[in-house]
Amino acid sequence: xxxxxxxxxxxxxxAVGRHVxxxxxxxxxxxxxxFFGLLGPNGAGKTTLISILAGLSxxxxxxxxxxxxxxxADYADARRSLxxxxxxxxxxxxxxxxxxxxxxxxxxxxxxxGAWIDELLAGLGLADKAHANMRQLSGGMKRRVLVAQAxxxxxxxxxxxxxxxxxxxxxxxxxxxxxxxxxxxxHTVLLTTHYLEEAEALCGRIxxxxxxxxxxxxxxxxxxxxxxxxxxxxxxxxPLPVALAARARVTGxxxxxxxxxxxxxxxxxxxxxxxGLHPEDLEIGRADLEDVFLDIMQSETGSAR
Amino acid sequence: xxxxxxxxxxxTLLYKEMLRFWKVxxxxxxxxxxxxxxxxxxxxxxxxxxxxxxxNVAYTSFLIPGLVMMGVLQNAxxxxxxxxxxxxxxxxxxxxxxxxxxxxxxxxxxxxASVVRGVVVGAGVLAVTFWFxxxxxxxxxxxxxxxxxxxxMMGALGLLAGLWAEKFEQxxxxxxxxxxxxxxLSGVFYSVKSLPGFWQDASxxxxxxxxxxxxxxxxxxxxxxxxxxxxxxxxxxxxxVCALCLHLLRIGYKIRx
Numbered sequence: 001x002x003x004x005x006x007x008x009x010x011x012x013x014x015a016v017g018r019h020v021x022x023x024x025x026x027x028x029x030x031x032x033x034x035f036f037g038l039l040g041p042n043g044a045g046k047t048t049l050i051s052i053l054a055g056l057s058x059x060x061x062x063x064x065x066x067x068x069x070x071x072x073a074d075y076a077d078a079r080r081s082l083x084x085x086x087x088x089x090x091x092x093x094x095x096x097x098x099x100x101x102x103x104x105x106x107x108x109x110x111x112x113x114g115a116w117i118d119e120l121l122a123g124l125g126l127a128d129k130a131h132a133n134m135r136q137l138s139g140g141m142k143r144r145v146l147v148a149q150a151x152x153x154x155x156x157x158x159x160x161x162x163x164x165x166x167x168x169x170x171x172x173x174x175x176x177x178x179x180x181x182x183x184x185x186x187h188t189v190l191l192t193t194h195y196l197e198e199a200e201a202l203c204g205r206i207x208x209x210x211x212x213x214x215x216x217x218x219x220x221x222x223x224x225x226x227x228x229x230x231x232x233x234x235x236x237x238x239p240l241p242v243a244l245a246a247r248a249r250v251t252g253x254x255x256x257x258x259x260x261x262x263x264x265x266x267x268x269x270x271x272x273x274x275x276g277l278h279p280e281d282l283e284i285g286r287a288d289l290e291d292v293f294l295d296i297m298q299s300e301t302g303s304a305r
Numbered sequence: 306x307x308x309x310x311x312x313x314x315x316x317t318l319l320y321k322e323m324l325r326f327w328k329v330x331x332x333x334x335x336x337x338x339x340x341x342x343x344x345x346x347x348x349x350x351x352x353x354x355x356x357x358x359x360x361n362v363a364y365t366s367f368l369i370p371g372l373v374m375m376g377v378l379q380n381a382x383x384x385x386x387x388x389x390x391x392x393x394x395x396x397x398x399x400x401x402x403x404x405x406x407x408x409x410x411x412x413x414x415x416x417x418a419s420v421v422r423g424v425v426v427g428a429g430v431l432a433v434t435f436w437f438x439x440x441x442x443x444x445x446x447x448x449x450x451x452x453x454x455x456x457x458m459m460g461a462l463g464l465l466a467g468l469w470a471e472k473f474e475q476x477x478x479x480x481x482x483x484x485x486x487x488x489x490l491s492g493v494f495y496s497v498k499s500l501p502g503f504w505q506d507a508s509x510x511x512x513x514x515x516x517x518x519x520x521x522x523x524x525x526x527x528x529x530x531x532x533x534x535x536x537x538x539x540x541x542x543x544x545x546v547c548a549l550c551l552h553l554l555r556i557g558y559k560i561r562x
Contacts, residue, residue: 054403057562076405084403090396094325106317107404149400 001068002029003157003188004053008062011048011212022048024212025062030190030205032156035183037203037220038192039293044209046192047087050161054084066157080108083155085146087162091134097121097145098130101152108153120148123178140171147175157188164195176202200224200289208296216296220289229287232259232268234279241275244268249294256291259284315410318401322418326384333422337380338429341372345434348494358496359527365438369431370448370521371493376430377452378513381423381459382466382484385415389467390476398560408554412464412547419460420453427452440524447523447532451539455516458543459484461550468550468558487513497529512542 069078208216349365392398491513519535522528
């Protein structure tokens with residue numbers, strides 16, 4: 001039985017005078033124990049899909065199962081199997097960290113949960129903040145409490161909705177070590193993120209969502225192998241020649257170009273030399289997930305609608 | 306869902322809702338008690354020798370049950386409405402939305418905590434105002450029944466307002482344009498018998514009138530209408546508000562999209 005099963009899920013919003021189709025027949029399964037990545041640009045429907053999974057919003061069509069429990073008809077058991085780390089940094093200012101966790105645990109019918117709460121506090125580096133009011137915590141600490149809250153009822157399936165947006169490097173490391181350990185212990189993890197290197201490092205399988213549709217779904221290694229291209233990267237202080245600019249990805253000074261073989265590389269360098277340009281820090285490497293992602297997003301532009 | 310889970314969750318939410326107001330009890334309990342005492346001192350002082358409502362009851366004594374009930378009603382409303390709107394606006398309602406708690410659990414916990422706060426404030430007002438005028442307690446059962454029905458109805462009404470409102474101003478408007486006028490025009494400060502005919506009839510359309518009249522009956526043994534009529538109207542209003550409230554919670558009105 002899949003840990004999460006999305007079956008032909010669609011969602012239509014009724015804006016004034018028009019329908020907005022946020023999700024359009026999304027179907028895929030996530031198997032128990034997987035570390036699964038859900039990627040897509042802003043507005044692709046990632047958060048809508050997570051909201052339907054969590055019961056925060058209702059699908060217009062299709063259904064979602066968690067460990068075989070329908071998230072609508074059998075919502076209590078579905079939600080008991082799920083731990084959700086929301087995207088927004090929310091907290092209840094009336095309570096301390098420990099109170100927050102005891103209360104959240106109680107909502108799930110789990111009482112006398114002190115030992116597990118202590119373990120979570122220690123594991124997330126919150127032990128010395130247990131009695132601090134939520135208001136006194138820094139953003140990073142609040143984020144850790146959100147993770148602890150999601151795990152307080154020991155759910156087999158964990159959903160992290162862009163958990164590292166705006167988080168410093170140290171916390172990102174702590175968080176990933178912690179989540180990777182949970183995954184190793186058998187928890188299923190569903191992650192949405194904007195950081196593609198994060199998804200590449202952590203996720204065994206990845207789905208890419210665009211305009212409410214799945215446009216790619218495969219093992220991460222297969223997605224990377226699929227493009228089979230090499231990237232030529234260098235830094236340049238001047239504008240690129242027109243011929244190259246059309247096929248390059250430019251981020252500030254950094255230029256990236258697909259180069260299939262040595263002849264390709266030579267051709268690019270020749271074009272630069274003929275304009276009197278001097279690339280710095282030249283390197284040739286394999287395509288990463290970001291390249292795959294951009295490739296897919298660009299190639300699907302016409303066909304998705 | 307097994308039964309022990311269900312009740313453990315409901316109990317936790319009820320506890321959390323009570324802890325929430327208790328942590329700021331200076332504002333949620335002490336402040337309304339002080340307000341009621343000020344009303345009593347000022348209106349009692351000004352009107353004591355000018356207004357006679359029931360033959361053997363002094364005006365200040367008459368005023369006390371009304372002020373107690375006003376404290377019960379307004380604070381029960383404030384508790385559920387402010388808790389829900391705060392959670393909605395700050396976004397922490399998500400912790401409850403992702404929990405397995407049913408709409409019944411939400412209802413019982415929010416309304417239950419409102420009843421507790423209403424009754425605590427009412428008891429506080431009574432404990433302080435009691436010293437200012439002689440007060441009888443003819444039928445304590447009526448006092449308790451109307452206090453609980455009134456608090457429950459206002460707790461449920463607060464829950465409705467909290468579900469409906471999208472900003473704090475809307476809650477304030479609900480409070481200032483509906484709750485305040487209906488409590489003030491229900492006979493807290495006077496007997497509706499002293500009103501001109503039209504206003505007397507209008508008062509009989511106000512469910513709060515029956516709650517306060519029945520509540521006062523418990524103290525003095527006299528009332529404007531029969532306590533059984535009051536019980537029927539108050540109980541009927543409570544059921545209607547609760548039914549609407551449960552329905553909206555079940556469909557996730559304005560909280561699940």
